[in-house]
Amino acid sequence: MLTTIIYRSHICKDVPFHSVKQMVAAANIKNGQIDVTGILLFNGTHFFQLIEGPQDSVLEIYQHICQDERHHNIVELLCDYAPARRFGKAGMELFDLREYDRDEVLQAVLDKGTSKYQLIYNDRALQFLRTFVEATEKENYFEIPPADAWVFIPDDSGSHTDVVVSDNTADCCFAFQPIVDPFAQKIVSTEALIRTPSGDSPAVYFEGLTGNSLYEADLNSKKVAFAMASALGLGGQSISVNLLPMTLVIIPDAVDFLLSEIQLHGLVPEQVTVEFTENEVISRIDDFTSAIRQLKAAGISVAIDHFGAGFGGLLLLTQFQPDSIKINRELIQDVHKSGPRQAIIQAIIKCCATLEISISVVGVEKAEEWMWLESAGITQFQGNLFASACMNGISQVAWPERKADL
Numbered sequence: 001m002l003t004t005i006i007y008r009s010h011i012c013k014d015v016p017f018h019s020v021k022q023m024v025a026a027a028n029i030k031n032g033q034i035d036v037t038g039i040l041l042f043n044g045t046h047f048f049q050l051i052e053g054p055q056d057s058v059l060e061i062y063q064h065i066c067q068d069e070r071h072h073n074i075v076e077l078l079c080d081y082a083p084a085r086r087f088g089k090a091g092m093e094l095f096d097l098r099e100y101d102r103d104e105v106l107q108a109v110l111d112k113g114t115s116k117y118q119l120i121y122n123d124r125a126l127q128f129l130r131t132f133v134e135a136t137e138k139e140n141y142f143e144i145p146p147a148d149a150w151v152f153i154p155d156d157s158g159s160h161t162d163v164v165v166s167d168n169t170a171d172c173c174f175a176f177q178p179i180v181d182p183f184a185q186k187i188v189s190t191e192a193l194i195r196t197p198s199g200d201s202p203a204v205y206f207e208g209l210t211g212n213s214l215y216e217a218d219l220n221s222k223k224v225a226f227a228m229a230s231a232l233g234l235g236g237q238s239i240s241v242n243l244l245p246m247t248l249v250i251i252p253d254a255v256d257f258l259l260s261e262i263q264l265h266g267l268v269p270e271q272v273t274v275e276f277t278e279n280e281v282i283s284r285i286d287d288f289t290s291a292i293r294q295l296k297a298a299g300i301s302v303a304i305d306h307f308g309a310g311f312g313g314l315l316l317l318t319q320f321q322p323d324s325i326k327i328n329r330e331l332i333q334d335v336h337k338s339g340p341r342q343a344i345i346q347a348i349i350k351c352c353a354t355l356e357i358s359i360s361v362v363g364v365e366k367a368e369e370w371m372w373l374e375s376a377g378i379t380q381f382q383g384n385l386f387a388s389a390c391m392n393g394i395s396q397v398a399w400p401e402r403k404a405d406l
């Protein structure tokens, strides 16, 4: 099947352009042998390449390109299937946009094409090409330094572990994980994540619980969460807990229970955020929004967890607006390499900025993910890159330092 990949990248500053010409000449021959064709545009800083051919060959060449050290910040823009090639003349043809006037350059590129229809039909690949040539999206290109430009230095001041709360009736424990603002070197909040007494995951804890006992266990466990948070010395800081939305809907006086547990452990409602996962919110939205009103009236903040992962995502924001949303790892994994992920996250950021909803990102594992997200304007991060979840305690935060600054 004819497969098309389009990516853009940034030329490394020590690569002379004539060496790019040699590279393309070599690629031309190699691609010809495996039936791959395409075009490479260069604007003096960025490359834009369209590769077409049999799926396996295109993917293999793209993987090869991703390893090539002559360029960096490679972002895949499109991977699609088409009935015919757009640029079928050469294994790879280099096109230097700087050699043309602004008003003729797009036509000059299209004249290299072999597609009958050019821009007549709504072909996404050709629209990408037009956008690159006309440079209308350039403000969305974030150039990030390589991962090894940073070191992550564990902060050994003030981390606590192994707080055990003696409550014989508790059948659960909590792991704690900080949400951090890396540039401000501040812990924004600390999330309590439920565990079985032997440290197994939330899924294991909740498995086997059905009907109301599920919601009762969920709510009751927060007693332990607040007790541990208090014992960990989180008294003056923000604390986040997770709840199933139905827990608030189904259990009478659930909000009162939370408030009295908060008070009992010397905490105040204003320091607590309750996180809900959106896909479970939808089924009884009216009951849920009235529970939200109660939480808000008591001073507790509300966050939507795993934002964008469920089908209700954007519709939910029309029904009520949380104080914050959390974007999950599924959406941000390798965001620095993916055009679609970047577009979605930029749209979420814009929407939340308009509504004054704050954003944090969960599951950040790579320095590049973090740097891309910082460039896009996100400041709050939770992930193993900075600190992983720690059973009965809080692990040290590893703060990033630029190597040049050390």
Ligand code: C2E
Residues within 6 Å of the ligand: 177, 192, 193, 194, 201, 202, 203, 218, 221, 241, 242, 243, 244, 275, 277, 305, 306, 328, 329, 362, 363, 364, 365, 382, 383, 384, 385, 388, 389
């Ligand atoms: P969540 O609220 O999105 O919590 C974050 C999850 O991501 C945690 O998994 C955490 O360990 C994991 N995580 C954090 N950083 C990274 C990272 O860099 N990479 C990866 N791969 N994972 C990372 P955990 O503790 O297994 O919790 C899973 C989910 O269980 C939570 O997702 C939350 O939705 C739910 N949950 C946790 N505690 C409770 C609770 O008390 N009540 C309810 N109803 N749900 C809970």
Ligand code: MN
Residues within 6 Å of the ligand: 191, 241, 242, 275, 305
């Ligand atoms: Mn959560």
Ligand code: MN
Residues within 6 Å of the ligand: 306, 328, 362
């Ligand atoms: Mn999660």
